[in-house]
Amino acid sequence: xxxxxxxxxxxxxxxxxxxxxxxxxxxxxxxxxxxxxxxxxxxxxxxxxxxxxxxxxxxxxxxxxxxxxxxxxxxxxxxxxxxxxxxxxxxxxxxxxxxxxxxxxxxxxxxxxxxxxxxxxxxxxxxxxxxxxxxxxxxxxxxxxxxxxxxxxxxxxxxxxxxxxxxxxxxxxxxxxxxxxxxxxxxxxxxxxxxxxxxxxxxxxxxxxxxxxxxxxxxxxxxxxxxxxxxxxxxxxxxxxxxxxxxxxxxxxxxxxxxxxxxxxxxxxxxxxxx
Amino acid sequence: xxxxxxxxxxxxxxxxxxxxxxxxxxxxxxxxxxxxxxxxxxxxxxxxxxxxxxxxxxxxxxxxxxxxxxxxxxxxxxxxxxxxxxxxxxxxxxxxxxxxxxxxxxxxxxxxxxxxxxxxxxxxxxxxxxxxxxxxxxxxxxxxxxxxxxxxxxxxxxxxxxxxxxxxxxxxxxxxxxxxxxxxxxxxxxxxxxxxxxxxxxxxxxxxxxxxxxxxxxxxxxxxxxxxxxxxxxxxxxxxxxxxxxxxxxxxxxxxxxxxxxxxxxxxxxxxxxxxxxxxxxxxxxxxxxxxxxxxxxxxxxxxxxxxxxxxxxxxxxxxxxxxxxxxxxxxxxxxxxxxxxxxxxxxxxxxxxxxxxxxxx
Numbered sequence: 180x181x182x183x184x185x186x187x188x189x190x191x192x193x194x195x196x197x198x199x200x201x202x203x204x205x206x207x208x209x210x211x212x213x214x215x216x217x218x219x220x221x222x223x224x225x226x227x228x229x230x231x232x233x234x235x236x237x238x239x240x241x242x243x244x245x246x247x248x249x250x251x252x253x254x255x256x257x258x259x260x261x262x263x264x265x266x267x268x269x270x271x272x273x274x275x276x277x278x279x280x281x282x283x284x285x286x287x288x289x290x291x292x293x294x295x296x297x298x299x300x301x302x303x304x305x306x307x308x309x310x311x312x313x314x315x316x317x318x319x320x321x322x323x324x325x326x327x328x329x330x331x332x333x334x335x336x337x338x339x340x341x342x343x344x345x346x347x348x349x350x351x352x353x354x355x356x357x358x359x360x361x362x363x364x365x366x367x368x369x370x371x372x373x374x375x376x377x378x379x380x381x382x383x384x385x386x387x388x389x390x391x392x393x394x395x396x397x398x399x400x401x402x403x404x405x406x407x408x409x410x411x412x413x414x415x416x417x418x419x420x421x422x423x424x425x426x427x428x429x430x431x432x433x434x435x436x437x438x439x440x441x442x443x444x445x446x447x448x449x450x451x452x453x454x
Numbered sequence: 455x456x457x458x459x460x461x462x463x464x465x466x467x468x469x470x471x472x473x474x475x476x477x478x479x480x481x482x483x484x485x486x487x488x489x490x491x492x493x494x495x496x497x498x499x500x501x502x503x504x505x506x507x508x509x510x511x512x513x514x515x516x517x518x519x520x521x522x523x524x525x526x527x528x529x530x531x532x533x534x535x536x537x538x539x540x541x542x543x544x545x546x547x548x549x550x551x552x553x554x555x556x557x558x559x560x561x562x563x564x565x566x567x568x569x570x571x572x573x574x575x576x577x578x579x580x581x582x583x584x585x586x587x588x589x590x591x592x593x594x595x596x597x598x599x600x601x602x603x604x605x606x607x608x609x610x611x612x613x614x615x616x617x618x619x620x621x622x623x624x625x626x627x628x629x630x631x632x633x634x635x636x637x638x639x640x641x642x643x644x645x646x647x648x649x650x651x652x653x654x655x656x657x658x659x660x661x662x663x664x665x666x667x668x669x670x671x672x673x674x675x676x677x678x679x680x681x682x683x684x685x686x687x688x689x690x691x692x693x694x695x696x697x698x699x700x701x702x703x704x705x706x707x708x709x710x711x712x713x714x715x716x717x718x719x720x721x722x723x724x725x726x727x728x729x730x731x732x733x734x735x736x737x738x739x740x741x742x743x744x745x746x747x748x749x750x751x752x753x754x755x756x757x758x759x760x761x762x763x764x765x766x767x768x769x770x771x772x773x774x775x776x777x778x779x780x781x782x783x784x785x786x787x788x789x790x791x792x793x794x795x796x797x798x799x800x801x802x803x804x805x806x807x808x809x810x811x812x813x814x815x816x
Contacts, residue, residue, distance in 0.1 A: 343537065348501075348526075348533070351506060352504055352531060354557045355556055368543060370543075
């Protein structure tokens with residue numbers, strides 16, 4: 180059936196508008212990162228970059244971008260791994276094990292993820308100061324876990340709930356303990372959910388700025404968002420370097436998302452228990 | 455190889471009682487079928503045997519030892535599920551090996567067991583495929599294989615054939631019987647399909663509303679159903695069950711419903727008017743008179759269903775509809791008057807929901 184022309188063109192306008200609105204800032208900083216210092220500051224702005232890679236060289240060498248990146252990999256990576264290790268069993272239990280107060284726990288988790296960060300900023304700083312977590316990576320991973328676990332558990336619990344119960348029964352009769360049922364049968368089948376939770380947790384920890392700024396004051400420990408924000412120029416704001424660093428900071432994220440996305444899609448198409 | 459005993463099993467979900475008081479004994483190597491309509495508690499009973507559900511009261515015994523506190527994985531039973539429940543992320547080979555790997559059997563044992571099962575079920579070409587790449591029948595075989603490799607004490611089947619098409623079901627029924635003969639392992643099989651039950655079970659257990667109504671061979675259950683429910687549940691088309699009263703009139707026992715009056719071959723009748731159910735199997739009704747003592751009922755043909763091998767004829771007799779099963783080639787037309795004949799020894803009488811034998815005093 181042919182769609183009416185008006186309806187069709189409205190759809191297209193919608194798509195084009197949303198693409199433009201979401202991509203213009205990225206487009207702008209990619210262009211900026213490829214300009215020379217003078218071109219960056221030219222008025223009126225030039226639309227076409229001159230392909231100058233000085234900003235990248237400077238960001239990597241003068242501003243120790245690789246150091247920040249390594250810090251971010253450590254913090255975001257360990258946040259993701261620990262969050263999943265905790266969230267998978269928690270979500271499985273909340274989805275399947277019969278226990279009292281289950282809905283209370285799930286509701287509590289959900290409401291926790293709604294608190295504005297600033298509410299816990301003070302207490303987190305105090306606690307970390309007492310246990311010596313300031314200016315350490317683990318000191319940042321802890322509040323990240325607090326903030327990402329509720330969402331991860333919710334996503335995973337939803338996935339676990341949808342898996343057929345017969346598979347669990349089969350695993351139990353086949354000789355699995357509860358823990359083995361989860362790790363050998365249910366978790367592999369919840370892979371799409373695990374990937375989703377992993378991506379969201381990783382993105383959050385990779386981009387988080389507020390707690391990173393609060394907890395990490397030592398430049399040696401700082402993560403990418405903080406590091407980039409604190410780029411120092413001698414006389415001017417180093418816009419070119421900032422843009423180049425942002426591009427480099429985004430790349431791993433895009434890679435991770437693309438990598439996991441394949442996992443999500445193959446996971447979703449694998450399900451089928453019964454034909 | 456094991457003997458299974460159930461002692462007064464009760465199960466309650468909240469305030470609903472799904473199993474009333476089930477006691478049953480299954481001898482070593484038997485093939486027992488739990489048969490009943492959906493919701494009768496047969497699947498719950500199977501899950502209790504497997505340990506997947508816990509009974510509210512009562513006890514499950516294997517070889518005389520209670521196993522109520524033994525986890526499902528330590529009960530050494532294998533179960534085949536209705537939806538097959540193959541692990542979708544594992545290949546057929548890994549699915550077959552899973553239970554043995556979990557039990558930490560040596561690799562060589564696993565290899566031999568898989569080979570035996572694969573040869574038995576002829577699923578060799580499927581070994582490296584994933585469950586999603588198999589047809590329903592193939593999945594069923596693999597699910598069966600996964601149970602066979604375990605060499606368990608007890609096989610549990612939860613309606614394993616209900617997702618297959620009719621033809622495949624017929625084939626699998628035969629294979630299951632052969633499998634049981636060959637392995638000699640005690641099998642408990644749950645189904646709502648009477649044909650499966652009649653063909654497979656050495657012993658059939660008929661259940662309804664959480665109770666066992668009758669235990670017996672398919673012959674016994676067919677010939678001497680205990681209750682009107684069993685009588686109506688087994689057989690196709692179902693047994694004609696006429697509701698009415700029995701009474702004595704001058705030393706003779708009569709069953710009557712409406713204007714229909716049938717002389718019963720019971721030696722002594724209840725002294726007073728008692729409500730009763732009279733059962734007549736459609737295949738016990740003849741269109742011609744025979745030499746055995748018989749009753750005759752006259753009515754009109756209501757309609758005729760020709761199934762090729764059989765012909766079902768619906769007869770209206772004094773407002774009672776009676777179905778009979780006969781060979782095709784009857785040239786009766788709907789609306790035509792007809793007289794039907796039933797040998798007296800083929801009548802089933804139930805009073806208070808219980809079968810009354812011919813020479814029994816109610």
